[in-house]
Amino acid sequence: MTRPQVGDRLADRLSRRRWLAVGASAVCAGILGNARPAAAAEAARKAAEAALQERSQQNRSPQSQVEGTPKEGSMPWIDAHAHVWSDDVARWPLAGQQTVADLKPRQFLPEALLELARQEGVGRVVLIQHSVYHLGDNRYLIDCTRRFPGRFAVLGMVDDRQPQAAEKLRSLHEQGVRGLRITPRIHGPRWLEGEGMASLWQTAAQTGQVMGCLIDPEHLPQLDAMCQRFPQTRVVIDHMARLGADGTIRPADVAQLCRLARHRHVAVKISAFYALGKKQPPYDDLLPLIRRVLDAFGPARCMWASDAPYQVQPPHTYAASISLIRDRLEGLSAGDRQWLLARTAEEFFFTA
């Protein structure tokens, strides 16, 4: 399958200018604590009203759970990142010497995920291969996509140090896998080096598959260099590069993340709020960071995600996660909110 020109379409449809017009005052207010100019405040108020109206319309007919056509019904949103696993380890073996005792929680099944999602109007979810439990064995997630047609997209894993990594990626593409999770947690600081990794990026540029990066801020310069080397490869950075995972959001890290916006095929998951900043619902301390990322990348390259089941361990909830973007992020137009909660993820994971 040839690679769709998603980036070109994105550039055409990118609503960044509109976001800047509506959201600039919110950005300043968030970062600097300044009062908003009256006109911009009025625009932000109107956008918030429009979003509210849109939400109340979407919240009608909550019982209509339509299999296979969630985006047409009462579940318009997409969660761009969650994990599922089964405690049936005889059927779905764990990597290495792990046993059921290593699974925390013991299991998180697709049925449970879809039910949590349904309650918040989320009809589709991108399943991310678990980099510890299942490593390079992608069978469980592929099985989930077959059991629940139209509900899931999958990012798998391939070991770039093993022979024929690119062929494995192509084979996964044929099985509906939309990209790969890559992370320095597997092979350490030289995670992006070597012929295998280069062949994966090259192949992904041809197939339209996405490189989903689980990284910390310290890895951003390496990723930046890789994006320069493979400018046609689509990249999605998990959890805003885990900025603030140690409790401190550093301006230099924010600037480094935002610098990657100059690569037109790079997008960011706005996610894993349980793990960032103060790590307390409703996560309002993360709003200034989210506004900075939105300002740099534009809504068409930002996507909300939960990171369930980690996001649903008390006191954290699925509802608190989506609520931060759906209800608490001021200054977004209804259209921009659509990008953040559905359209960007659809472009990257459900249309390739």
Ligand SMILES: [Zn+2]
């Ligand atoms: Zn995750």
